[in-house]
Amino acid sequence: xxxxxxxxxxxxxxxxxxxxxxxxxxxxxxxxxxxxxxxxxxxxxxxxxxxxxxxxxxxxxxxxxxxxxxxxxxxxxxxxxxxxxxxxxxxxxxxxxxxxxxxxxxxxxxxxxxx
Amino acid sequence: xxxxxxxxxxxxxxxxxxxxxxxxxxxxxxxxxxxxxxxxxxxxxxxxxxxxxxxxxxxxxxxxxxxxxxxxxxxxxxxxxxxxxxxxxxxxxxxxxxxxxxxxxxxxxxxx
Numbered sequence: 001x002x003x004x005x006x007x008x009x010x011x012x013x014x015x016x017x018x019x020x021x022x023x024x025x026x027x028x029x030x031x032x033x034x035x036x037x038x039x040x041x042x043x044x045x046x047x048x049x050x051x052x053x054x055x056x057x058x059x060x061x062x063x064x065x066x067x068x069x070x071x072x073x074x075x076x077x078x079x080x081x082x083x084x085x086x087x088x089x090x091x092x093x094x095x096x097x098x099x100x101x102x103x104x105x106x107x108x109x110x111x112x113x114x115x
Numbered sequence: 116x117x118x119x120x121x122x123x124x125x126x127x128x129x130x131x132x133x134x135x136x137x138x139x140x141x142x143x144x145x146x147x148x149x150x151x152x153x154x155x156x157x158x159x160x161x162x163x164x165x166x167x168x169x170x171x172x173x174x175x176x177x178x179x180x181x182x183x184x185x186x187x188x189x190x191x192x193x194x195x196x197x198x199x200x201x202x203x204x205x206x207x208x209x210x211x212x213x214x215x216x217x218x219x220x221x222x223x224x225x226x227x
Contacts, residue, residue: 004157031214032214032215034214034215034216036218041223042221043205043218043219043221044205045218046215046216046217046218049214049215089158091158093214093216096160096173101214102148102160102163102174103150103158103160103207103216105157105158106157107155107157
């Protein structure tokens with residue numbers, strides 16, 4: 001059974017510092033890994049999607065890496081801003097049943113960027 | 116495009132009541148899913164559909180029913196609400212060949 005873990009559960013940094021968020025998964029047979037942002041009381045916004053064949057993906061200040069063999073992904077957010085404060089979730093997409101597949105989510109890392 | 120929409124945003128039910136959570140998408144996505152999000156449990160898959168007329172159970176299907184009569188809509192029915200179904204419910208959709216999932220804004224359900 002696939003399990004996804006995010007450590008730490010919460011993180012507080014001063015504005016301008018780089019953020020490093022970790023995600024680990026137990027089964028390396030994944031199709032891709034997706035990073036989401038969730039603001040309090042809101043839905044999930046997709047940030048980055050890394051295919052299983054890729055090593056990293058970048059979008060603006062965000063960079064996500066994937067090491068399938070070790071079951072790890074890292075999300076880097078450069079030069080953090082107070083607006084980056086949110087919960088960040090990683091999820092791996094994998095085979096669930098013969099005709100279906102699903103995302104398994106980590107518990108999230110709650111980030112606070114202090115001005 | 117409106118993307119994935121969900122109604123209602125909030126709902127309070129008494130134990131034993133029934134209701135339907137609505138989900139719609141205007142992206143012509145084949146796949147649609149329902150997840151619930153609970154503190155300390157993360158998001159868990161309830162039911163999913165790979166196309167109109169085809170549905171299947173996820174990890175936590177008990178107490179929920181779904182149907183998919185059109186590509187656009189995927190309602191989630193609670194037949195007899197229980198306090199354990201207090202949660203935030205998210206609907207998601209994607210293309211069959213594209214694994215990037217798009218989520219709706221969620222429905223916050225409280226069962227008393």
